[in-house]
Amino acid sequence: MALMITDECINCDVCEPECPNQAIYMGADIYEIDPDKCTECVGHFDEPQCMQVCPVDCIPIHPDHVETRETLWQKYQRLTKAGQPLTSSDEVPVSMLPSATPTGG
């Protein structure tokens, strides 16, 4: 699932640098999370880092972006492929791997 920031955000700037996917950015009034980039920290950490550091607990799960762990893995892999290759510590369990069958479009 992607997470979201509610209007209780006090713009403390703590969460933004903690996001491993650069999914957090300053919006019009408060910080926001790009659901296309948020993997709930899957692939990087065991717990969502932004949730851990937010002093006012204003980062719940986004109800419109409910995703399985496998989908989050795939999102993580898409994001990291665009950047740098996976390291051995990022090994994905076989059961988590998406189907390798290419589709014809």
Ligand code: SF4
């Ligand atoms: S859960 Fe992780 S990936 Fe998603 S916005 Fe928070 S820090 Fe970034």
Ligand code: SF4
């Ligand atoms: S940590 Fe919480 S209060 Fe601070 S900027 Fe992020 S969402 Fe807002």
